Amino acid sequence: MTTSEVDLLVAAQNGSDDAFSSLVMQYQNPVYNLCYRMLGNAQEAEDAAQETFWRAYQAIRRYDRNRPFATWLLSIAAHYCIDQQRKKRITTMEIEDWMEEVIPDHAPQPEKRMGDREERMSIQSMLSTLNPQDRAAVILRYWYEYSEEEISQALQLSISAVKSRLHRARLKLAQRYHNQQVALAERIQDESPAF
Amino acid sequence: MSHPPFETWIIQDETLTTTQAAELDQHLLSCSQCRQVKAGWQPVERQLREADIVAAPVNFAARFQASLENRKAQERRRQVRNALWFLGGSMILVSLFLMIRTVVVITPARLIGEIIHFIALAPQRWLEFRYILYYWGSQIPPVILVVSALTILGWTMILVTTWLLTYLRISNQGVGK
Numbered sequence: 001m002t003t004s005e006v007d008l009l010v011a012a013q014n015g016s017d018d019a020f021s022s023l024v025m026q027y028q029n030p031v032y033n034l035c036y037r038m039l040g041n042a043q044e045a046e047d048a049a050q051e052t053f054w055r056a057y058q059a060i061r062r063y064d065r066n067r068p069f070a071t072w073l074l075s076i077a078a079h080y081c082i083d084q085q086r087k088k089r090i091t092t093m094e095i096e097d098w099m100e101e102v103i104p105d106h107a108p109q110p111e112k113r114m115g116d117r118e119e120r121m122s123i124q125s126m127l128s129t130l131n132p133q134d135r136a137a138v139i140l141r142y143w144y145e146y147s148e149e150e151i152s153q154a155l156q157l158s159i160s161a162v163k164s165r166l167h168r169a170r171l172k173l174a175q176r177y178h179n180q181q182v183a184l185a186e187r188i189q190d191e192s193p194a195f
Numbered sequence: 196m197s198h199p200p201f202e203t204w205i206i207q208d209e210t211l212t213t214t215q216a217a218e219l220d221q222h223l224l225s226c227s228q229c230r231q232v233k234a235g236w237q238p239v240e241r242q243l244r245e246a247d248i249v250a251a252p253v254n255f256a257a258r259f260q261a262s263l264e265n266r267k268a269q270e271r272r273r274q275v276r277n278a279l280w281f282l283g284g285s286m287i288l289v290s291l292f293l294m295i296r297t298v299v300v301i302t303p304a305r306l307i308g309e310i311i312h313f314i315a316l317a318p319q320r321w322l323e324f325r326y327i328l329y330y331w332g333s334q335i336p337p338v339i340l341v342v343s344a345l346t347i348l349g350w351t352m353i354l355v356t357t358w359l360l361t362y363l364r365i366s367n368q369g370v371g372k
Contacts, residue, residue, distance in 0.1 A: 017263065024256045032251035046252055052268055053259050123246050126239065142243040170206040174235030181235075 009069060012060050020060065023069075024053050030070065030144065031077050037139045038081035038132070040124045048084060052077040067153075074144065075154040078136040085132040126173050134169040137162055198222070198229050205233045206240075274365070 006027070011019035031052050036045035055076050056063075063072055110151050136155055140146040146154065152162045201222045204211055211219065225228050297306065332340070 017260075021256065021260050024259050028251040028255050029248055032255065033248045036249045045249075046255065049251065049255070050259055050262065054263075058270070059253075123242055127344070138243070143246065143248060159284070167203065167206065170236060170239075171202065171232065172233050173239045174206065176235070177239045178231050178235035 005069065006065070008067060009060075009063070010164060013063065020057055027070065027073055031073060033143060034074055034077045034136075034139060035081055037124070037127060038078070038135060038142065039084065040128055043103050044084070048077065048081055048142040052080055054078065068150075070144075071146075071150060071154050074140065075156070078140070078154060079156075082136060126176060129172060129176055133157075133173075134165045137165045138169045138173075198226060199228050201226070202232055205229060206236050270364075 008019045008022050012023060028049070030050045032045060035048040035052065036042065039045050039048060049194075052073065056073055059076075063069070100163075127138065130138065133155065137151050137157075140151045140154055141148075148159050148162045148166070151157070151166075152159045155162070157165070201219055204215060223233065223348050301309070
């Protein structure tokens, strides 16, 4: 943590709303990305990210400054999203929502934008096959480059549980990708004209 | 069928030793299932590593800031509501306990008799109470009476002010702050 971030945290813990707003500005992208990757829907992700910051605001006095703030914040977001997923029992992603989503901040060229969207859909589609806790572990590992120990702290799991979840998730993703490729190859074969 | 440790070696993050890599290559030559895992995992891993961070929507932080006051007001209302429910619930429980205890310990006939007795003796007890007040009032020096009155008034003011300040603090910050 940088000195300015520590100052902001101290001020936020002493009740400064301005300091907390600065923290929101600083961490909005990582928190939103985690929520988006977990829930797969832009509106739900924004609601979840807003709720995460509100929960953090309420609990900021109990935050232990010896712990990385990002891990603490992402832990709140991950637990909230896992709870939401359990409540809703989502098993498949809402593809229509992805198509309607707006890519924020910048507007790249149409080809690139289409490519980004397809890639995002493909990744989201893969993630949606995992159960919420496995998905959270994969997101923290690959988007935030967290070690197994950091993931265990964020998700409040043992390190062996994290290892086992990551193993199971990777295997499932590999099998799903392989099956998709096989199905695609068969479809191309069926559609090709027979002479 | 799972093939440890080869399956783990294919999908783990750590780099394999030369011996492990050679063993894995040898195994892959004869195991189609592990070849499938490897063929599936490599593109997935590449996509995961190359995936970007999705940026929060424009004005996300401003929306949070705008909703903060509303959320704080809602939280204060919730805390006050909970405190009132707790207080009301406690009073109802205590009243119920006392009523049940009274009904169990005292028979209804005796209870009615006690009430009538209390009402009948009330005027006489009021006269006795007034007599005691007048008697002790005439015995105590006026200075002590004034000091006692000022002490009671002072403490009342301190307690009321403390209560008001606590009420204002809880109203502004909530119980957790």
